[in-house]
Amino acid sequence: MISLFCAAALHASTQDVELLADNVSKNGDVVNAEGNVIMYSKEYLITANKAVYDQKNEIVEFFGNVNSLRGLNETSRTNYLRLNLKSKEDFATENFIMDKEAEIWMQNNESCSDDGYYRTKGSVVSSCNIQDPDWRIKYSSGKLNKETKFLHLYNPVFYAGDVPVFYLPYFGFPTDKTRRSGLLIPEIGYMKNEGVYYKQPIYLAPYESWDLQFDPQVRSRRGFGIYTTFRFADSPYSYGEIRGGIFDNFKRAQEKLEYKNEKHHGIEFEYDRSKLAKYLIDGDFKEQLWIDFKKVNDVEYFDLKEKGGLSDDDDSLVASRLNYYLTTDEHYFGLYSRYYIDTDKLNKKNTFRNDDTIQELPTLQYHKFSNSLFLDNLIYSVDTKYHNYTRSVGTEASQYELNIPLSFSLPLFNDYLNLKFSENLYATHIDYRDNFLYRNGGLSSDDSANYVNHYHRISLSTDLAKAYDSFYHTVNFELDYIVPGYQSGDINSRLFKEYQYDYDKERGRVNQNRLNDIASNLYYEDNFLGELGKDYTQRNFGAKFTEYIYDENGRKFIRHSVRQRYDFEDEELGDLTHRLDLYFKNGFSIGNRFEYSHENHEFEKIQTYARYADTKFSASINHTYENVKRATDRYDKDNYTILNASVNLPNFYKVFGSWEYDWEREYNKMWRLGVTHNRRCWNYTFVYQEDIEPRTSSSLSYEKAKKEQGFYFFVNFYPFGGVSYDFSKDKEYKAANQ
Numbered sequence: 001m002i003s004l005f006c007a008a009a010l011h012a013s014t015q016d017v018e019l020l021a022d023n024v025s026k027n028g029d030v031v032n033a034e035g036n037v038i039m040y041s042k043e044y045l046i047t048a049n050k051a052v053y054d055q056k057n058e059i060v061e062f063f064g065n066v067n068s069l070r071g072l073n074e075t076s077r078t079n080y081l082r083l084n085l086k087s088k089e090d091f092a093t094e095n096f097i098m099d100k101e102a103e104i105w106m107q108n109n110e111s112c113s114d115d116g117y118y119r120t121k122g123s124v125v126s127s128c129n130i131q132d133p134d135w136r137i138k139y140s141s142g143k144l145n146k147e148t149k150f151l152h153l154y155n156p157v158f159y160a161g162d163v164p165v166f167y168l169p170y171f172g173f174p175t176d177k178t179r180r181s182g183l184l185i186p187e188i189g190y191m192k193n194e195g196v197y198y199k200q201p202i203y204l205a206p207y208e209s210w211d212l213q214f215d216p217q218v219r220s221r222r223g224f225g226i227y228t229t230f231r232f233a234d235s236p237y238s239y240g241e242i243r244g245g246i247f248d249n250f251k252r253a254q255e256k257l258e259y260k261n262e263k264h265h266g267i268e269f270e271y272d273r274s275k276l277a278k279y280l281i282d283g284d285f286k287e288q289l290w291i292d293f294k295k296v297n298d299v300e301y302f303d304l305k306e307k308g309g310l311s312d313d314d315d316s317l318v319a320s321r322l323n324y325y326l327t328t329d330e331h332y333f334g335l336y337s338r339y340y341i342d343t344d345k346l347n348k349k350n351t352f353r354n355d356d357t358i359q360e361l362p363t364l365q366y367h368k369f370s371n372s373l374f375l376d377n378l379i380y381s382v383d384t385k386y387h388n389y390t391r392s393v394g395t396e397a398s399q400y401e402l403n404i405p406l407s408f409s410l411p412l413f414n415d416y417l418n419l420k421f422s423e424n425l426y427a428t429h430i431d432y433r434d435n436f437l438y439r440n441g442g443l444s445s446d447d448s449a450n451y452v453n454h455y456h457r458i459s460l461s462t463d464l465a466k467a468y469d470s471f472y473h474t475v476n477f478e479l480d481y482i483v484p485g486y487q488s489g490d491i492n493s494r495l496f497k498e499y500q501y502d503y504d505k506e507r508g509r510v511n512q513n514r515l516n517d518i519a520s521n522l523y524y525e526d527n528f529l530g531e532l533g534k535d536y537t538q539r540n541f542g543a544k545f546t547e548y549i550y551d552e553n554g555r556k557f558i559r560h561s562v563r564q565r566y567d568f569e570d571e572e573l574g575d576l577t578h579r580l581d582l583y584f585k586n587g588f589s590i591g592n593r594f595e596y597s598h599e600n601h602e603f604e605k606i607q608t609y610a611r612y613a614d615t616k617f618s619a620s621i622n623h624t625y626e627n628v629k630r631a632t633d634r635y636d637k638d639n640y641t642i643l644n645a646s647v648n649l650p651n652f653y654k655v656f657g658s659w660e661y662d663w664e665r666e667y668n669k670m671w672r673l674g675v676t677h678n679r680r681c682w683n684y685t686f687v688y689q690e691d692i693e694p695r696t697s698s699s700l701s702y703e704k705a706k707k708e709q710g711f712y713f714f715v716n717f718y719p720f721g722g723v724s725y726d727f728s729k730d731k732e733y734k735a736a737n738q
Contacts, residue, residue, distance in 0.1 A: 017041035128681040179205040195221030238273035266296030334365040355392035396433040454485035573598035619645040639663040684715040
C-alpha cells in the first residue's frame with residue numbers, strides 16, 4: 001500500500017518517477033519516506049536512508065548514505081542531495097562523483113548542477129585509484145559543461161602523491177574524446193644557441209570532416225615562424241593532410257649559425273584514397289591512390305617543427321611520391337611518379353642546384369598475372385613498363401620495357417621433384433634527349449639505345465618435410481641452369497655531363513685530364529638506366545638451399561639458407577649469400593646474414609644481431625657492415641652498431657637505453673638513457689640523449705654537424721593529455737676523420 005501510494009503521488013510530477021520506502025507519511029503536500037528509500041526514473045536511480053518530497057514545488061531531498069546513478073555513466077555518493085524534478089537542478093554536500101566513460105572521479109565539498117553545468121567547490125579530480133591516487137588536482141572551484149564535456153578548473157594545484165608540484169590560476173581540459181576548437185598544450189623550453197623557445201598550438205575543429213591547426217613559435221635568439229596542418233576526409237574512403245610552414249631567422253643568427261637560408265619554408269600534401277575509378281566503373285577490382293608531396297628549400301624546415309629538431313625527415317634527399325594501382329585477379333595497372341629535391345644542392349654556390357637531379361615523371365606499368373597457356377602446367381605472364389626520366393639540365397630519357405617469362409613444369413617421382421623449363425625475354429628501348437658522347441675532342445649525339453636479352457632456364461627443385469620425435473624439419477632445395485639465347489645492343493654505364501662541359505667551356509676552365517677520364521665525376525655520371533646483370537646474360541649455374549626446424553610445439557627454432565651461383569663464361573663464382581637464425585625457448589635469438597663477393601674478394605655486406613626478451617628484461621645488438629663497389633671503382637662503406645636495452649623494475653618502472661656508434665667515421669651517432677613509469681592513469685619518462693645531426697651549411701663543405709645534448713621529460717595524464725619539457729644545448733661537431 002505504501003509503495004503504491006508513493007508511486008501515485010509522484011506520477012503527476014514533471015518526471016515519471018517512482019518512490020519506494022519502508023515507512024511513508026504525508027503532511028499536506030510533503031511526503032516523508034524512511035528506511036531503504038529508492039527513487040527511480042528513466043534518468044535517475046537514487047537510494048538513501050531518508051527522503052522528503054515537496055509535491056507542490058516538486059523538490060526531493062535525500063538524507064544519509066545517498067547513492068545516485070544518472071544515465072549510463074554518472075554515479076555519485078553523498079550524505080545530502082536536493083533534486084528539483086521540474087528544473088532538473090540538484091545540490092549536494094561532500095559529494096563524490098565518477099564518470100565511468102571518461103574514467104575520472106571528483107570529490108567536492110559542495111556541488112550543484114543544472115541542464116548546462118555541473119559546478120563544484122573545494123574539489124579534487126583524478127583518474128587514478130580513489131584510496132591512494134598517484135596524482136590528483138585540487139582546485140577551489142570548477143564547472144563541467146554537460147554538453148561539451150569540458151571541465152574548467154580555477155586555482156588548481158597539481159599533486160604527485162601528496163607533494164604539490166605546480167599551481168595555475170586556470171586549467172581546462174575535455175573529459176571525452178570529442179574534437180573541439182581551442183588552445184592545445186604549449187611547448188616551452190630553452191636552447192643555448194637559440195634562446196627561449198615557445199610554441200602555442202591553436203586548434204580549430206568546426207566540422208567533423210576537417211580540422212585546422214596553427215603552430216606559431218618563437219626562438220628568442222634565432223627567429224620566429226609558424227607551421228600549419230589542415231586535415232580532411234573528403235569521402236568515406238579517403239583521408240588527407242596539407243602541411244606547410246615558414247621560419248624566419250634573424251640575420252645575425254643566420255650568420256652566426258651558418259645556415260645557408262635566412263628563411264626555411266616548405267609545403268607538404270599527403271592523400272590516401274581507396275575508391276576513385278569505382279565511382280565511374282562497376283567491376284570486381286581493387287584500387288588505391290597514395291600521394292606524398294613535399295616542396296622544401298632545406299631540411300631545417302623539418303627540424304624546426306619541434307623544439308629538439310630530431311625529425312625523421314632529415315635525409316638530404318627529399319622525395320615526393322604518387323602511387324596508384326588498379327588490379328583484378330588477372331590484370332594489374334600501376335601509375336607511379338617520383339620527384340626528388342636534393343637539398344645538398346640547394347646552395348647559392350652550387351651552379352645547377354637541383355636542376356640536374358633525375359625525376360621519374362611518370363612510370364606506367366601493366367602486368368598480366370601468371371596464367372596457363374593451352375596446358376595447365378604451361379605458365380606465362382607479361383610485364384610492361386614505361387618510364388619518363390626528366391630534369392631541367394642533363395640527359396633525359398624515355399624507356400620502354402617488356403618482360404615475358406614462359407615456363408613448363410613437370411612433376412617427377414610422385415611429386416618429390418619438380419622440373420621446370422622456362423624461356424625468358426627482356427627487351428627495352430630508350431629514347432635519349434640531350435645525350436652526347438665525347439670522343440677525340442668532339443661531341444656526337446646519342447639519341448637512342450636498344451637492348452634485348454633472351455635466356456633459357458632449367459630448374460630442378462624439391463620441397464621435403466619430415467616429423468621426428470622431438471622436432472619437425474622442412475627442406476627446400478633448388479638448382480637452376482641459365483643459358484643465354486639471343487642478345488642485342490647495350491646500355492652505356494656512364495653518361496657525359498654535357499651541361500657541365502659547356503659551362504666550363506664558356507669560362508675557359510675545362511679540365512682536360514678529367515674530361516678524358518670516364519671515371520671522373522666532374523664530366524661523367526652513372527647512367528640512371530642499366531642492363532640486366534650477369535646472372536641473366538651469361539651462362540651460369542645456381543643453387544639455393546633453405547631449411548626450417550620446428551620443435552615439438554611448432555615453434556620455429558632454426559632458419560638457414562644459402563645461395564651461390566657460378567659463371568661459366570667468367571669462370572668465377574658469383575656472390576655468396578648466407579643466412580642463419582637461431583630462436584631459443586628462453587626468448588633469446590641470434591642471427592647473421594652476409595654477402596661475399598668472390599670477384600672482389602670482399603664481404604660486401606655483413607649483418608649480425610642478437611636479441612633477448614622476457615617479462616623483465618630485453619636487449620638487442622645489431623651490427624651492419626657494407627662495402628659496395630660502384631661503377632667508378634669507388635667503395636661506399638658503412639660500419640655501425642646499434643644497441644638497445646630495457647629493464648622492467650618493481651612498481652611499474654622501466655629503465656631503457658640506446659647507443660649507436662659509427663665505426664667507419666669513428667664517432668657516437670647517438671646515445672640515450674631514460675626511465676619511464678607506466679600506470680593506467682598516467683605515465684612519465686625522463687631521458688638524457690646526445691645526438692649528432694648533419695646541418696645544411698652556407699658553404700659548399702657539408703662536413704659540419706651539430707651535436708645536441710638534451711634532457712627530456714614527458715608526462716601523460718589519462719584522459720587529459722600530456723606535456724613535455726626538454727632542456728638541450730647544441731654545439732659544433734666535426735668527425736675525427738674529417
